[in-house]
Amino acid sequence: MGRRSVIVERDVEMQTRDGVTLRADVYRPQSAQPLPVLLQRTPYDKRFSALSFALMAADRGYAVVIQDTRGRLASEGEYYPLLHEKADGYDAVEWAAAQPWADGQVGMFGGSYVGYTQLAAASERPPSLKAIAPTMTFCDPYDMAYTGGAYSLGLSVSWALGSDALLRAMVLPEGPEKAARLEQVIDLMDGMASGDTFRRLPVADMPLIGRSHPPSFFADGLAHPTRDAHWRQVACAYESLDLPILHVGGWYDIFAAVTLSDYAGLRRAGNQRQRVLMGPWLHGPFEGLVGDVDFGVRASAAAVLPDEVQFRWFDHWLKGAENGAMDGPPIQLFVMGENRWRTEEEWPLARAQATTFYLHSGGSANTAAGDGALSMQPPSEEPVDSFVYDPRNPVPTRGGGLCCWRAALNAGAFDQRDVEARPDVLVYTTPALEQPVEVTGPVELCLWAATTAPDTDFTAKLVDVGPCGYARNVQDSIVRARFRQGGPQADFIRPNEPTEYVIQIGPTSNVF
Structure with missing residues (x-):
């Protein structure tokens, strides 16, 4: 079949319900038949956002609308992130569906903030929105701005x-x-x-x-700093998101935890029309090389074909194609260490066994050369481990789920040995494993600690140490002491009083 000729229309205007003019670029094939619409709403300049995907989609019989969000570039109004995306998104969906070249069915696509604009629009339940494909994003923007308080x-x-x-x-x-x-x-x-x-x-x-x-x-x-009305007004309630959703995320993405918790929360709310694709990726490209670690060709776009995954999704829900998009288990995840894909029926895995490992030491767990140990044996009476925190020389972050400036915040998998050589880092390590151990699911640390300050942060990191000593970060997270309870009020700690902290380190699938 030959390529279709594509009509491109620039700065096509629509009016929001409060009279603000938003402008979009439209890509559509020359066709006498009305077409399903793929809509993207972006603050990052419609002229350059998803251009190649738009042309491919037009060639496959879609009309593609890429719109600048309120107050950005060609669109009018005042820009304030998140605030108008629900109402403007609803209006944009229904406007696109009513165009003379549209068949009344709309899907949405895009990642990060552009993933949120999908969820925000969908939470208002516009009748013409039939399916979405949010990538590396969040239902609740508080989860973007805060981790562990x-x-x-x-x-x-x-x-x-x-x-x-x-x-x-x-x-x-x-x-x-x-x-x-x-x-x-x-x-x-x-x-x-x-x-x-x-x-x-x-x-x-x-x-x-x-x-x-x-x-x-x-x-x-x-x-x-807490999940108050400022954040609730822009959060997307799970109960309102009952349409088909294709979630795409990455183990080294900054939104890895919320990608999977949103899926699980939506499923508990009754949405059974969901699929998850979870690779080893960081916040950005679908590549096998993630930081310094190569997870292989199976993890790359060349093998995964993420655009084709999305087209298959939209072909099913917008065109009625019986292409198997909803066949089989709903979750496809990449198992690091084995570096292979696997399907699962649920998240967290029902067959997973919650396993407790305990921290041990003789009182000198500082640095990887210290006596910190990790085992399944409960501790007896053991001395405490201590370190001095100097805010003028904080422990640096080396990789992990980071965003959004690579020169300063280089995401992905990296060797942690330099970090583990610092005396203000406590390291607890198992003996060399006699056989592979798979960890698939959410990981948390229950920590009892005392500090001389009324408030501080504690961080935790799960690391996979290879036979050569390479210490690859797997997941990490943080808790701010005064928000350790997760409630609406700060609860400052009493200096020098042992206090319990639960750090939600995050989800992973890794064979050690």
Whole structure:
């Protein structure tokens, strides 16, 4: 079959319910028949977002609409992240479905924030929205901004600078003001890699993105450290998301935990029309090379064909194709260590056995050369382990689920031995395993600790040590002491009093 001729329409206007003009680019094949629509709503510039996917989709008989969200680039209105995506998303879906070239059926696609715009629209239940395919995203934006009660400073600063401050500078009229603003943004972005940007205090007064530059989503997020009304207004209730959903996530993605918890929560709420594709990927490309570790060709886009996975999904739900998109187990996950794909019926796995490992030491678990041990034997009376935390020289993050500036926040799998050589890091390691051990499911650490401060952060990391000593990070997380209970109020700790902390390290599938 020959290629179709594609009609491209730029800056096609629609009106939201409150009278704001949003503009989209439309890609559609020359066809006398009405077509199903694939819609993407993006704050990242419609001219460059998913262009190759749009052309492929048009060639396969879809009309593709890529719209700038409110206040971004070609669209009018005031930009404030997340706030208008529910109502604007509903309006965009129904507008697209009513176009003369549309058959009334709409699907949505895209990742990260563009995944959230799908969930936000879907939570309003527009009747023409038949299926979505959110990639590496979240139902509740609080889970984007906070982990274990700690503000996700790296993500928040890098995203606000790179996607907000930089874009605002680029659209200024040519002249000295624009040049000066761009220099300031670039200096702050370069300062992330050196650490200078992150050391600025108070954090809420960060140049260009802080409270002196309203409206400041960054500063507002800092001011709302619990799951309060600020976050609830933009959260997507599981009960309202009852349409077919294809979730795509990665073990080294910053949203790995919420990808799977959202799936499980939606399933508990009654949505049985879901599928999950969970690879070893970080927040971005579908590649087998994740950080410094190569998980092989099976993990790469060349083998997975993520675009084809999405087309199969939309062909089934928008075109009625009997292509097996809903056949078989709903979860396809990549087992690291074995480096192979496997299907599962549920998450967490019903057949998984919750297994407890205990921390042991003779009182000197500092560094990988210390006497920290990890075993299934419950501890007896043992001395405490201690370390000195110096906020002027914090333990660096080396890989893991990070976003959104690679020079400063390089995500993925890396050797942790340099980190484990620090005296302010406690390391607990099993003896060499006699046989492979698979860990598939959520991992948590129950920690009893005391500190001289009324508040602090504790972090935990699961590491796979290879025969040569290479220490690959598998998952990690954090808890802020005053929010250790997860409730709406801060509960500061009593200095020097042993306190229990439960750190949700995160989900994984790894053979040690």
